[in-house]
Amino acid sequence: MLLVIDIGNTNITIGVYKEDHLVGRFRMTTRMERTSDEYGLMLHSYLQASHLNVEDVKDVIISSVVPKINYSFSSSIIKYFHIRPLFVGPGVKTGINIQIDHTSTLGSDRLVDAAGAYYTYGGPCLVIDFGTATTYDVITEKGVFIGGVIAPGIGIEAGVLSSMAAQLPEIELVKPQHIIAKNTVTAMQAGVVYGYIGKTEYIIKKIKEEYGQNLKVVSTGGLGKLIAKETELIDIYDQELTFKGLKIIYDKNKKDRH
Structure with a gap:
């Protein structure tokens, strides 16, 4: 089995591949203070709880944007x-x-994400990852990463709104039925969610104006499903895109590993 691990700013997600099949997935919060023993025992516990044999894990590939925990996790x-x-x-x-x-x-x-989208769905494509930050990246028909956009994630926007205004509470990220709200919580939800849908659509349109209208738009990320189902400008939502990208990259390097 192969462990594919994505260490993000908010969560660490772990996928388990048996040959080409994803047979397990787990998530833990990203915490700087955890020791290598804590990480190791948690990984063992997740595998055992899913009736997966720890001894069957033959290799591990990691993507990390949190350098401070790389040593303990490794x-x-x-x-x-x-x-x-x-x-x-x-x-x-x-x-x-x-x-x-x-x-x-x-x-x-x-x-x-670029590798996952390009080798799964082809190019040219625009890859959107709705995470702690939301990233928009363009990959050409020939697999060239030419740049993109980084924006605050929808969770950050909601968090800042409640933390910076004394009388505004924390909210659940759901789309209200109506944009004209009759209470504070629903008004905040309308502003954050409808506003984020609008921002997402505007950025997609501007990228297509600059690159070309033939971009396939592929999205992923924990909160991506909320946005993707509310706009026709996103063609595909793939919850497993990062896992697929890690598996694709591993396959390109596995001969060197063994």
Whole structure:
């Protein structure tokens, strides 16, 4: 089995592949203070709870945008699985040609999503990942990553609204039936969710104006489903896109691993 792990700013998501089939997925919160033992024991517990044999894990690939926990997380894999994980980064084959300024600053999460979208759905495509931040990235027909947009995630917008205004509460991110709201909570939900749908559509339209209308729009991310189902401008919502990208990148590098 192969573990594919995406370390994000808010959550760490783990997928388990048996050959080409995703047979398990888990999620834990990202916390800087966790030790390698804590991570290792949690991973073991998740696998055992899903009736997956820990000894069947033969390799691990990781994408991380949180460098501060890479050492402890990597140490947990080495200690509890006896595997030195492959981190997506310089020197790793991805099949994506990066043509942006300062290529070393490109987040591995964006690169993984690009590989997942391009090799699953083809190009040209616009990949949107609704995470802590929302990223919009363009990959050409020939698999060239030419740039994109980074915006605050919908969770950040909702959090800032409640934290910066003393009388506004925290809210659940759901779309109200009507945009004209009759109470504070629904008014906030309308402003955040309808507003985010509008922002998403505007950015997609502007990117298509600049690149071309033939872009296939592929989205992913924890809150992506909420937005994707409310607009016709998103063609595909794929909850497993990051896992697919990690598996694709692993397959391009596995000969070098063994």
